[in-house]
Amino acid sequence: MLEMAEFFIALLVCLLILQFLKLQWMRTQLPPGPVPLPILGNLWLLDFKLRRETLTKLTKIYGNIYTLWMGQTPMVVLNGYRAVKDGIVTHSEEVSGRPLTPFYRDMMGEKGIFLTSGHTWKQQRRFGMTIIRSLALGKNNLENQIQTEACHLVDIFANIKGKPFDPHTFVVRAIANIICAVVFGHRFSSEDESFSKLIKAIYFVIYFQATIWGRMYDAFPWLMHHLPGPHQKVFVYNDFMHNLVMKEVQTHERQNAGDPQDLIDFYLAQITKTKDDPTSTFNKDNMVQTVVDLLLGGTETTSTTLLWALLYMIQYPEIQENVQREIEAVLEPSHLISYEDRKKLPYTNAVIHEALRHSNVTSVGVPRLCVRNTTLLGFHIKKGTLVLPNLHSVVYDSEHWATPWKFNPNHFLDLDGNFVNKEAFLPFSAGHRVCLGEQMARVELFIFFANLLRAFTFQLPEGVKEINSEYILGAILQPHPYKLCAIPR
Numbered sequence: 001m002l003e004m005a006e007f008f009i010a011l012l013v014c015l016l017i018l019q020f021l022k023l024q025w026m027r028t029q030l031p032p033g034p035v036p037l038p039i040l041g042n043l044w045l046l047d048f049k050l051r052r053e054t055l056t057k058l059t060k061i062y063g064n065i066y067t068l069w070m071g072q073t074p075m076v077v078l079n080g081y082r083a084v085k086d087g088i089v090t091h092s093e094e095v096s097g098r099p100l101t102p103f104y105r106d107m108m109g110e111k112g113i114f115l116t117s118g119h120t121w122k123q124q125r126r127f128g129m130t131i132i133r134s135l136a137l138g139k140n141n142l143e144n145q146i147q148t149e150a151c152h153l154v155d156i157f158a159n160i161k162g163k164p165f166d167p168h169t170f171v172v173r174a175i176a177n178i179i180c181a182v183v184f185g186h187r188f189s190s191e192d193e194s195f196s197k198l199i200k201a202i203y204f205v206i207y208f209q210a211t212i213w214g215r216m217y218d219a220f221p222w223l224m225h226h227l228p229g230p231h232q233k234v235f236v237y238n239d240f241m242h243n244l245v246m247k248e249v250q251t252h253e254r255q256n257a258g259d260p261q262d263l264i265d266f267y268l269a270q271i272t273k274t275k276d277d278p279t280s281t282f283n284k285d286n287m288v289q290t291v292v293d294l295l296l297g298g299t300e301t302t303s304t305t306l307l308w309a310l311l312y313m314i315q316y317p318e319i320q321e322n323v324q325r326e327i328e329a330v331l332e333p334s335h336l337i338s339y340e341d342r343k344k345l346p347y348t349n350a351v352i353h354e355a356l357r358h359s360n361v362t363s364v365g366v367p368r369l370c371v372r373n374t375t376l377l378g379f380h381i382k383k384g385t386l387v388l389p390n391l392h393s394v395v396y397d398s399e400h401w402a403t404p405w406k407f408n409p410n411h412f413l414d415l416d417g418n419f420v421n422k423e424a425f426l427p428f429s430a431g432h433r434v435c436l437g438e439q440m441a442r443v444e445l446f447i448f449f450a451n452l453l454r455a456f457t458f459q460l461p462e463g464v465k466e467i468n469s470e471y472i473l474g475a476i477l478q479p480h481p482y483k484l485c486a487i488p489r
Contacts, residue, residue, distance in 0.1 A: 033067035041069025092431030097369030102221035112289030164461035179298035185262030201237035207474035308359035400424035
């Protein structure tokens with residue numbers, strides 16, 4: 001019996017040695033990076049998390065392009081504006097694929113916009129962008145809906161009458177209702193149980209993959225799929241989202257509106273229009289997942305950025321005062337704030353852009369997949385290789401930002417106080433995979449922020465000396481829960 005155990009131990013050691021040697025040979029075909037271990041790769045070095053601080057340290061050792069091993073899968077990391085631009089702009093087509101990790105594969109499959117590549121992705125994305133533009137220009141246009149939600153949020157804050165409160169729930173509901181109006185054609189009341197559960201579902205699905213449970217699932221899907229844990233809860237929430245969307249689709253089908261009012265209306269019409277086209281990817285599965293993608297992408301990123309912006313105003317009261325003075329000098333109190341007003345409010349616009357840059361809520365960004373062989377910064381990258389354009393390294397690149405680690409609106413102002421765009425401002429990514437909702441997010445942030453700063457002065461509750469400015473790690477970097485006082489002006 002002892003001899004048998006020794007045999008299996010020796011066999012296991014031999015297999016691990018062979019695996020180690022195989023990894024070392026594969027490393028020679030890729031940019032340099034830390035030595036991977038059998039099975040774990042570099043996950044142990046990363047503490048099973050993709051922290052931007054860890055990637056920054058590795059950049060100092062291996063340069064602006066290096067390889068990390070996520071288990072047995074190599075991932076090429078691009079750092080700094082020059083490297084990221086080379087990957088997602090110069091070689092945008094070649095690095096336009098989206099890797100389907102085991103977690104997302106088991107949860108959503110290759111459907112919709114976010115997780116698809118090739119023909120399906122191009123059709124779904126082009127259609128999604130066209131419809132969002134159509135809704136932006138329609139009679140019930142998006143900006144009107146954003147203005148309505150912003151005024152509604154101001155009323156909610158005003159009713160608290162300057163007492164301390166956590167703004168998170170109110171902000172998330174306001175932003176979520178805008179994307180719900182886009183896809184469903186209506187908003188939800190704050191008392192609606194389905195709406196509350198939808199917001200919880202969005203949170204769980206977005207934040208799970210960046211946790212150690214998410215990393216473990218991607219490394220060992222065959223094992224994790226059968227084990228209990230928080231990942232099973234995420235699948236339940238995901239099913240709820242899909243079922244909610246499906247119910248909305250069925251309601252739209254029964255109503256059969258002749259004049260499309262929302263994304264589901266337009267999509268149902270597109271399915272009918274292309275039913276005889278063999279190249280069409282328009283079907284109910286892709287429709288439901290596209291709606292889920294938009295709900296996920298259009299809620300947490302914008303609401304979290306707005307929460308960071310309010311936190312920065314508490315931290316930097318002199319910047320808050322400058323914003324308020326500018327708004328008072330330019331806009332009448334009764335003026336309905338529009339996105340066009342940003343041209344008259346350069347300092348306010350700069351503060352919003354700096355909040356986007358400094359918070360950088362998407363952190364290191366989302367991995368991409370090489371769809372054909374290419375060369376990045378002189379390194380040959382084969383088709384099928386994972387590529388991570390580290391967006392954090394771009395918006396904190398010291399070659400392009402005077403004080404990257406400081407909240408500084410002057411990053412976006414010239415010496416005369418005029419607003420200036422920066423080429424290294426890529427919080428929404430760039431190239432073929434640039435954020436689908438970038439324009440909508442820009443409008444939301446400006447209108448909400450300007451309305452709130454015109455109506456209130458934000459400050460810490462009495463007795464509270466400081467606020468935690470560290471982030472909570474997730475696919476979206478959230479601030480720690482905080483309370484503020486919205487003092488009516």
